[in-house]
Amino acid sequence: MPRWAAAAGRWGWRLPALLPEITFELPDNAKQRFYEDIAPGTACALEFQVITGGHYDVDCRLEDPDGKVLYKEMKTRYDNFTFTASKNGTYRFCFCNEFSTFTHKTMYFDFQVGEDPPLFPSENRVSALTQVESVSIHEALKSVTDYQTHVRLREAQGQSRAEDLNTRVAYWSVGEAFVLLVVSIGQVFLLKSFFSDKRTTTSRVGS
Amino acid sequence: MAAERVVRLVGSSSRTVLRGGMRALLLLLWLAARGSALYFHIGETEKKCFIEEIPDETMVIGNYRTQLYDKQREEYQPATPGLGMFVEVKDPEDKVILARQYGSEGRFTFTSHTPGEHQICLHSNSTKFSLFAGGMLRVHLDIQVGEHANDYAEIAAKDKLSELQLRVRQLVEQVEQIQKEQNYQRWREERFRQTSESTNQRVLWWSILQTLILVAIGVWQMRHLKSFFEAKKLV
Numbered sequence: 001m002p003r004w005a006a007a008a009g010r011w012g013w014r015l016p017a018l019l020p021e022i023t024f025e026l027p028d029n030a031k032q033r034f035y036e037d038i039a040p041g042t043a044c045a046l047e048f049q050v051i052t053g054g055h056y057d058v059d060c061r062l063e064d065p066d067g068k069v070l071y072k073e074m075k076t077r078y079d080n081f082t083f084t085a086s087k088n089g090t091y092r093f094c095f096c097n098e099f100s101t102f103t104h105k106t107m108y109f110d111f112q113v114g115e116d117p118p119l120f121p122s123e124n125r126v127s128a129l130t131q132v133e134s135v136s137i138h139e140a141l142k143s144v145t146d147y148q149t150h151v152r153l154r155e156a157q158g159q160s161r162a163e164d165l166n167t168r169v170a171y172w173s174v175g176e177a178f179v180l181l182v183v184s185i186g187q188v189f190l191l192k193s194f195f196s197d198k199r200t201t202t203s204r205v206g207s
Numbered sequence: 208m209a210a211e212r213v214v215r216l217v218g219s220s221s222r223t224v225l226r227g228g229m230r231a232l233l234l235l236l237w238l239a240a241r242g243s244a245l246y247f248h249i250g251e252t253e254k255k256c257f258i259e260e261i262p263d264e265t266m267v268i269g270n271y272r273t274q275l276y277d278k279q280r281e282e283y284q285p286a287t288p289g290l291g292m293f294v295e296v297k298d299p300e301d302k303v304i305l306a307r308q309y310g311s312e313g314r315f316t317f318t319s320h321t322p323g324e325h326q327i328c329l330h331s332n333s334t335k336f337s338l339f340a341g342g343m344l345r346v347h348l349d350i351q352v353g354e355h356a357n358d359y360a361e362i363a364a365k366d367k368l369s370e371l372q373l374r375v376r377q378l379v380e381q382v383e384q385i386q387k388e389q390n391y392q393r394w395r396e397e398r399f400r401q402t403s404e405s406t407n408q409r410v411l412w413w414s415i416l417q418t419l420i421l422v423a424i425g426v427w428q429m430r431h432l433k434s435f436f437e438a439k440k441l442v
Contacts, residue, residue, distance in 0.1 A: 020244070020245045020348075020349060022257055022348075022350065023258040024255070024257050025256060025258070033247060033248070034245055034247050035245070035247065036245050036246070106258065137378055141385065145381070145385060145388070148388045148389075152260060152388070152391075152395075155392070155396070155399065156260065158399060159395070159398065159399050162399060162403055162406065165406055166402055166405055166406045166409070169409045169413070170409060173409065173416075173417075176417070177416070177420065180417075180421070180424070181420075181424070184424040184428060187428070188428055188432065192432075195435075195436075195439060195441070
């Protein structure tokens with residue numbers, strides 16, 4: 001931990017956390033690019049999931065600073081990709097919804113770069129107890145939070161489908177009632193019109 | 208890249224040895240350290256919205272930094288102080304809980320009072336089209352929710368906690384956040400159940416109503432046609 005970071009910690013400024021998770025809306029026929037400057041040797045993980053919209057699928061592409069494609073998937077619902085940055089520079093990843101003509105998609109992604117900054121910027125992490133709880137309990141709680149996020153995303157998908165079904169049932173009921181009435185009343189008047197015409201032709205023939 | 212910037216800043220600020228100078232130095236170092244946030248490009252009139260689905264009584268802190276593309280130097284430079292971003296936060300009931308304009312670099316905070324999807328929208332307040340010159344604005348964004356929003360260095364300094372105590376405090380905060388999320392989960396499941404029950408009711412009532420309509424229509428049709436044929440002396 002560099003000394004300037006320790007000093008910054010003493011002054012009370014928080015170091016940037018390295019786990020941005022963002023949920024955003026991707027309109028139809030659009031693509032959204034994100035960029036991140038990564039130092040070589042850093043272990044990174046990109047995880048994304050489509051929450052609502054259409055067939056819940058999206059195209060995703062991750063490129064390194066030289067434009068080499070590290071990860072590319074078309075029409076995926078969710079995925080997890082880990083890699084170690086080999087070059088220094090701007091890595092970019094892009095989510096494309098261009099194949100969709102009218103559905104907006106809500107997307108979640110979580111791009112972890114490197115390790116979390118240590119909590120206490122000091123060098124005396126010698127206590128065995130500190131090591132144990134700082135590694136295992138904290139990490140276990142982090143994975144609990146991670147699982148909770150997955151549950152929340154799945155539940156959001158389920159909720160959006162349930163609401164969709166609810167509105168569809170409402171519209172379909174009203175629509176079918178209307179069609180039923182129009183057809184049955186129309187049938188009667190059409191039938192009546194058949195008999196009225198026949199009557200006039202027979203009377204003309206008779207005379 | 209960040210390291211070079213730190214060296215240049217140290218050189219310029221090392222002249223002053225006053226306390227104020229030290230503060231400025233550390234501020235600049237801190238700003239340099241923040242260069243590693245995720246960034247994206249935004250058009251001049253474009254509005255970018257992000258959704259945070261959070262339980263209630265959760266604090267959210269957002270930090271952003273903007274850069275403008277300088278055509279002469281062909282790189283992104285920090286934006287002029289006149290260029291600001293308008294930040295708008297809406298709660299799950301679409302009520303605006305934060306609508307403020309910040310400068311080219313800013314930090315916004317809000318605490319949720321209802322659980323659900325909060326929408327954070329950013330757009331630039333630029334009215335002068337020439338300022339952008341057809342380019343895009345680069346926005347570095349960092350949103351911290353709940354336990355991540357805590358400033359542990361500040362808490363340690365304020366309450367004078369040892370390393371172990373600070374770690375325990377962090378674990379306690381994490382567990383509290385997990386607890387809040389579980390409560391929120393319970394609330395969401397109830398909402399899901401309400402939606403499903405509403406669909407169930409609608410399907411049930413519609414089936415009954417449809418049967419009644421069919422029977423009524425059938426009866427009306429027969430009676431109407433019978434009277435029609437009787438009038439035409441065909442029956």
